[in-house]
Amino acid sequence: MTIAIDESSRIPTRLGGKPGAIVVCWILGLGTLVSWSSLLTIGDYYYQLFPKYHPSRVLTLVYQPFAIATIAILAYKGEKLNTRKRNLAGYILFFSGTFALLLLDLGTSGKGGLGNYIGICVIVASFGVADAHVKGGIVGDLSFMCPEFMQSYLAGLAASGTLTACLRLVTKAAFEHSKNGLRKGVILFLAVSTFFEFLCIILYAFVFPKLPIVKYYRAKAASEGSKTVAADLAAAGITDASSESVDDSKQVERLSKKKLFMENIDYTLDLYLLYVVTLSIFPGFLYENTGTHSLGSWYPIVLVTLCNLSDLISRYIPLIKKFELKSRNGLMIATLSRFLLIPCFYFTAKYGNQGWMFVLVSFLGLTNGYLTVCILTTAPRGYKGPEANALGNILVLCLVSGIFSGVALDWLWLIGNSDF
Structure with missing residues (x-):
């Protein structure tokens, strides 16, 4: 099968599958974080089993080093990787890890203890490896497709x-x-997460690569020299749109990773700082440092729900073009201004009531989701397939680095806490 490629435009004409691709991308995004989100959301259960081990902070800190080390390696070798195998390996690892958590809880009858805690930590480490495979692979793949897929x-x-x-x-x-x-x-929770991970394996392996619009973008990327899409094109029945047709001169013209990083250093810094602020507050501070309120044990769960809901809503705002922030200076100013949230959360937790905390948590989620979409849909525009893919992996590396730094800084909230 051959797909004609219009070099004058990145938008294919007379090709179907765009609504289906948008739905599949949404489910793939859900599967990328549903296992980890489940762990964060059932934090009250782990606090009951392991009250002295700071589970929301420790598990996050275990997760991130494996994620950042793996994505660094994969970003460095990105041009030579088989994206199909990379993403499928990540989703299979998510599925296996979530199922293992379920079996561990059933096998131990929900008992605590250091041994069980270490077992959970090992599984969480595997989630970090899986996250790096999937998040970098999918973002890199979608970076040379239409922005709606990324959103x-x-x-x-x-x-x-x-x-x-x-x-x-x-x-x-x-x-x-x-x-x-x-x-x-x-x-x-764990049963639902396991189901979604299995669904993502099926969708990515058998549905997504066969959608006409996806085949178009991958064939176009292959014609521009991309080697990462070959296996997905083969799975879709396309064998004649490969990077073999690209001469050596075009390979030389391709921007290096260093050059890509320097050209987009503001975007990478935006993503890094964005998640430094978010993860220095969410979820550890919300679980351990917000005090006792009338909602009792419901309070941290409501805060986490409110933050997640506002984050989700804000990721659809950029679809309204007049509300999409494309200015590089504007993105930097908005990102830096979020550091004001740190003293706001401190004084609200110490002196304010829960109503003000609800407002702050909502604003934290709204700004995080909105700016994430604006950055990741704007930065890859104008680059060819291989460069957009490489830039997508670089941006994810910076995002994960920001998460890791934020998680580490989150421990500073415990200074002066007698229970630490």
Whole structure:
């Protein structure tokens, strides 16, 4: 099968599958974070099992080094990697890890102890490796496709947190007064997450590569010298749109990773600082440093749900073109201004009521989701397939680095805490 490529435009004509691709991208985004979001959302269960081990902070800190080390290696070798195998390996690892968490809880009958905690940490480390495979691979792949695909994938990432947070509220209400109610909700969580990971494997392996518009973009990327799409094109029945037709002179003209990084250093810094602020507050501060309020044990769960929901809503705002922020200076100013949230959260937790905390948490989520979509849909524009793919991986590396730094800084909230 051959797909004609119009070099004068990045937008294919008379090709179907765009609505289906948007839906699949959303589900793939959901599957990228649903396992991790489930762990964050059932934090109250792990605080009950391991009250002295700071699970929301420790598990996040375990997750991130594996994610950042893996994405650094994959970003460096990105041009030679088989994207299809990379993404499928990530989703299979997510599926296996989530299923292992479920089996671990069932096998130990929901008991605590250091041994079980270490087992959970090992599984969480595997989630970090899987995250690096999938997030970098999918973002790199979507960077040379239409921005709506990227936006839908990023919305799916946020939807994972919203879905698990809302499900946590439902299960807490349903099982609150039943025997082992908290554990029953957790088992349901892990079962739902395992199902979604399996669904992502099927969609990415058999549905997404065969959509006409996806085949178009991948064939175009291959004609521009991309080697990462060959396996996906082969899976779609395309064998004659490969990088073999690209001469050596075009290969030389391609920008190096260093050059790409320097040209987009403001975007990379934006993503890094954006997630430094977010992860220095979410979720550790919300679970451990917001004090006692009238909502009792519901309070941190409501805060996490509100943050996730506002993050999800804000990721659709850039679809309204007049509200999309494209200015590089504007993005930098907006990113830097979020550092004001840190003293705001400190003084609100110490002196304010829960109403003000709800406002701050909503603003944290809104700005995080909105700016993430604006940066990741704007930065790759104008680059050819191989360069857009490489830039996508670089941006994800900076995003994960920001998460890791934010998680590390989150421990500073415990200074002066007698229970530390």
